[in-house]
Amino acid sequence: MDKKETFITAIKANEGLIYKIAAVYTDNTEDRKDLVQEIVYHLWKSFESFNQKSSLSTWMYRVAMNVSIYHLKVAKRKVSTIPIDGEAINFHEPENxxxxxxxxxxxxxxxxxxxxxxxxxxxxxxxxxxxxxxxxxxxxxxxxxxxxxxxxxxxxxxxxxxx
Amino acid sequence: MELDDLKNSWEAINKQVDNQQNLNPQIIDKMTRNKYNASLHKIIYPELIGTLVCFASAVYIGFNFGKLDTVFLQGAGILAILLLVALSIISLLSVRHFNMPADVSKPYAEILKAFAVQKIRFHKFQQINVMLSYLLLVDTIVLMSKFFSDKDISDNKYFWIFSFPLGYIFLLFFSKWVSKKYNNTLRQAEQLLKELES
CATH class of the missing domain: 1.10.10.10 (Winged helix-like DNA-binding domain superfamily/Winged helix DNA-binding domain)
Incomplete structure (x- = not known):
């Protein structure tokens, strides 16, 4: 399995973790979507430096929570994330x-x-x-x-x- | 809710979140390839444009310094250049406030500490920025009247009669607004920093 595949598998396995952290640090679905995107982006960027000194989940929590703090500042300035290749990611809205x-x-x-x-x-x-x-x-x-x-x-x- | 009630409520959230599958491999792959922090650039660009305008204005005054024929006007010119350079530097330092740390996998408390320090610094810079901007405004009026209509507005007593009381009123309202708007944020940041350092 190559690096990208390993990463995607890790994200899929911890999707709930990312979503929940984003949900605690944002108060609307738009900001939440932006934050989820940004967390995944930064997880990928620092995946190279993940040296397994800590567990995968500890590393993910750290990155996700740290990115959230900085995202708060940007969100306050009312700036939205750019859509990927012109198309926005459509998360399923909660069933109820x-x-x-x-x-x-x-x-x-x-x-x-x-x-x-x-x-x-x-x-x-x-x-x-x-x-x-x-x-x-x-x-x-x-x-x-x-x-x-x-x-x-x-x-x-x-x-x-x-x- | 008390902490244990929050835990119970979270368990219900957990069950509902686990049932959601929003990210597929294609979306995750796209997320890793796109620079999402482009949103950050939208904030940074106006700051950078502001910095460029300041530098360009300082250069303009420098080139036209020869037109300033009295010691007072020359002093105003030097002051304006210094203020423009100072404002540019402050603006650039403010931009750093929005920068994500290079290593986001550091412990949360460490990043929070950096965050609180940046926040305090940013608000202090903002306060200095507005004060200097007012000084620059008055100075620019003096210089522009000389550059564009070859008049020394400082000879006009009405200019001084109005600029100082107006400036005083502005600073009075501004300081009240600053203490109302920023003191709470600053207090929170300082408290957080104290807590993290204890």
Whole structure:
């Protein structure tokens, strides 16, 4: 299998991961499509340097989350991505609005958190261990624990204020 | 929602996302071949055009420096060149704010730190930029009246009567707008940086 084929297989296997990260960092489907495209592009660009020191999923999370932060700045400037060879990629829209509603509620809940906390929540709900979260984010395992308990408190007080 | 509720909600999202198959090999292949960050260029080009205009104006003033026949006008000419060069440099440094780091596979916190530093720097540059632009505006009026109609507008007392109070009012409103618009963003970036450094 050549490099491109290996990459495509890896992307296909982790398509959900890319989609979910894009969904957390964007609040509309257009931006989400742009972000998915940009993540795949940057994954490919850095695929060469992927040295397997970390697992494929750790590397993918890192690239996807890092690209998302920068995409946020561009999206704020209301610039859209160019279509591929003149034709836009048409993602299937969700079968119903249920997924969109769930994603919206999720985003609203984490909206008041900073980008580091948002990233940690994203990895926590993905059932990543403290060790994996530390590896992806680059903070210590102890710090991950401290941050998660702070996030819990923040979300709880946010909920109390709303009630 | 509390964190554990978010986890439950995420599990439902997971199930729905897993059922979606949006990317086929052809689309993925196209994505790797196209420069998607072209969208970024749309932002960068106006900044670069601005920089070129500034440089061209500085060169124009330099070439016409001989027309400036009083010490005051010569001072205004030098100030304008310095301001134009400074604005060009600030504009170029601002563009760096949009650059994606060379290695996007670095740990998230490391990239976030770079992001927060860039954000703070960008907003500071923006503030300086607007202040300098006002100074340049006043200076340009003086120079242009000399270059294009051979008049020294600085002799006109009404010019100074209006330019300073108007400038003061502008700066007053501007500083209020800056503190309203940017302080929150800056505070958040600084807090994030503090958190990442702790």
């Amino acid at each position: 609005n249920d997924l969109e509603d769930r994603l919206k509620r999720f985003r609203q809940s984490v909206d008041k958190l900073n980008l580091l906390e948002k990233g940690i929540v994203m990895l926590y709900v993905e059932n990543k261990s403290h060790q994996e979260i530390a590896e992806i984010t680059g903070i210590s395992v102890t710090n991950v624990g401290t941050k998660i308990s702070r996030i819990k408190d923040k979300l709880k007080s946010q909920l109390t204020k709303q009630q």
